[in-house]
Amino acid sequence: MIEIQHLTKRFAMAGGTVVALNDINLTIPQGDIFGIIGMSGAGKSTLVRCINMLERPDEGTVTVHGRAMQSLSAPELRAARRQITMIFQQFNLLMQRNCLKNVCFPMELAGIPRAKAEARAKELLELVGLPDKAGAYPAQLSGGQKQRVAIARALATNPEVLLCDEATSALDPNTTHAILQLVQKINAELGITVVVITHQMSVVEEICRHVAILDGGSVVEQGEVSDIFSNPQSDAARRLVFPAGVPTTELLPGRQLVRVAFGGGTTTDKPLVASLAIECGALVSIVAADTRLVNGQTLGSMVLALPQDPASAQKAVAYIQNYPGITMEEVENV
Amino acid sequence: MSGFFESVEWQTLVELLPQMPFAVWETFYATALSTALALVIGLPLGVLLVVGEQGGVLPLPRWLMGLLNAIINLMRSVPFLILMIFVLPLSRALIGTSVGTPATIPPLVAAAFPFVARLVETSLREVDGGVVEAAQSMGATPFQIIAKVMLPESLPSLIANTTIALTTILGYSAMAGIIGGGGLGQIAINYGYYRYKYLTMVVATALLVVVVQLFQTVGTRLAAKCDKRLKR
Numbered sequence: 219m220i221e222i223q224h225l226t227k228r229f230a231m232a233g234g235t236v237v238a239l240n241d242i243n244l245t246i247p248q249g250d251i252f253g254i255i256g257m258s259g260a261g262k263s264t265l266v267r268c269i270n271m272l273e274r275p276d277e278g279t280v281t282v283h284g285r286a287m288q289s290l291s292a293p294e295l296r297a298a299r300r301q302i303t304m305i306f307q308q309f310n311l312l313m314q315r316n317c318l319k320n321v322c323f324p325m326e327l328a329g330i331p332r333a334k335a336e337a338r339a340k341e342l343l344e345l346v347g348l349p350d351k352a353g354a355y356p357a358q359l360s361g362g363q364k365q366r367v368a369i370a371r372a373l374a375t376n377p378e379v380l381l382c383d384e385a386t387s388a389l390d391p392n393t394t395h396a397i398l399q400l401v402q403k404i405n406a407e408l409g410i411t412v413v414v415i416t417h418q419m420s421v422v423e424e425i426c427r428h429v430a431i432l433d434g435g436s437v438v439e440q441g442e443v444s445d446i447f448s449n450p451q452s453d454a455a456r457r458l459v460f461p462a463g464v465p466t467t468e469l470l471p472g473r474q475l476v477r478v479a480f481g482g483g484t485t486t487d488k489p490l491v492a493s494l495a496i497e498c499g500a501l502v503s504i505v506a507a508d509t510r511l512v513n514g515q516t517l518g519s520m521v522l523a524l525p526q527d528p529a530s531a532q533k534a535v536a537y538i539q540n541y542p543g544i545t546m547e548e549v550e551n552v
Numbered sequence: 553m554s555g556f557f558e559s560v561e562w563q564t565l566v567e568l569l570p571q572m573p574f575a576v577w578e579t580f581y582a583t584a585l586s587t588a589l590a591l592v593i594g595l596p597l598g599v600l601l602v603v604g605e606q607g608g609v610l611p612l613p614r615w616l617m618g619l620l621n622a623i624i625n626l627m628r629s630v631p632f633l634i635l636m637i638f639v640l641p642l643s644r645a646l647i648g649t650s651v652g653t654p655a656t657i658p659p660l661v662a663a664a665f666p667f668v669a670r671l672v673e674t675s676l677r678e679v680d681g682g683v684v685e686a687a688q689s690m691g692a693t694p695f696q697i698i699a700k701v702m703l704p705e706s707l708p709s710l711i712a713n714t715t716i717a718l719t720t721i722l723g724y725s726a727m728a729g730i731i732g733g734g735g736l737g738q739i740a741i742n743y744g745y746y747r748y749k750y751l752t753m754v755v756a757t758a759l760l761v762v763v764v765q766l767f768q769t770v771g772t773r774l775a776a777k778c779d780k781r782l783k784r
Contacts, residue, residue, distance in 0.1 A: 297691065299688075299689060310682040312705060314708075314778075327692050
């Protein structure tokens, strides 16, 4: 379990101090895949670096499996870092070492005998699906292969926690998917707690169970991924769940707009828009719609333009509010 | 044409030819030995210049870094001929003489190590900060980062820069001929320049060119050969 309490980090910049992280409180359960999502500059990379003390927090505490990270001595911190490993957007492999030697590197640092380290490195390269690349140099690999080697390297010291700092942001969608599958497999098979830093909602959707949304250095929303998807509360969460923003409707000026969100299995059996027309007599237009698969559940949202006549609009609102498994909110029509 | 072979120019060159192989050897070993010793001093200094700064792998006190930089800049700005004259007493103390090829080695090293330190600094700065951060995230000690990340990752650049140092020091060693150093420089200056035997000067210089070409070719090949970033 990772517990972050009242974490604050400031940077001294030309022209004053910038508060990168402001009173962050997070609890990441053991064995979870926990997403931390935010736009560029939200502070997520700084936050993940505070977990292994690559960045020293100015205030607050970080506890990883009972260890108070900020008060460890230098040798204790080095030992703790073997249990909290990290993969990076730019892979950060040693370019002058072949893959086997790259995977051996953390074991070499820990003083594990070479023969033992190489045997384990071979196993790990097999685990990540690159058994034939032991002798290849990073320059000869594709981005996805490099990240696989980096994952093997991160697993070499049997960590309890794997930190992924934008690990798929430099990869194409297919490779991203394959790498996420691998991370999921590692989480399931080895029980490693995974913290995923990303700006891509699709990454959170695909593998995370819990998510915290970071905006301007603060956690604005956190909870189960499916809850946040079906019912985002904060502006930052809405921006991430509906990346295109609130759809504007020059076509339907003056019409009242509502966003409906549905999740889970039961609701999708009964078609909402058709029911509105038949049972309620309200003819609505779909302005925007989107469905996603999150942790095996179909989640979706629609923006509906209600009938012009205020009476039937009100009737439609009441109908939707009583509809099972649907959440609704009004959207400003700009 | 027959007149040329009777000329003093040609006669002098023929007289000096037997000395040439030894002069080449003297130039070669003075250069190689001075570069090696300059590396022994300059490499650790260059490492300190990078790891010791604020936010580096092993931050050192600001005043110490300031002093180190000031000393290196000072030694880099003294012209080689003047530095050589300053260091000659040291040569006398260390080697027992201030003339001949061995005596040129202390001034060559004194001139070369600050230069080498700057070259090493440049090479190490090319190492990707992300890789250093990755090593830190794995619990590497500062010494492990220097020995296992920074130096091996910058090896091709270090070799290329050592070649630059080698050719520069070769130039210095030829200059040392002016104040009694041996080798090709001495022949070019004493016979060619002071006694107006320009043919001898040109031949000695041409041999220097050959030695430089040799160093540069070997250095470039070696740097390319050990660089695993190249796709092959």
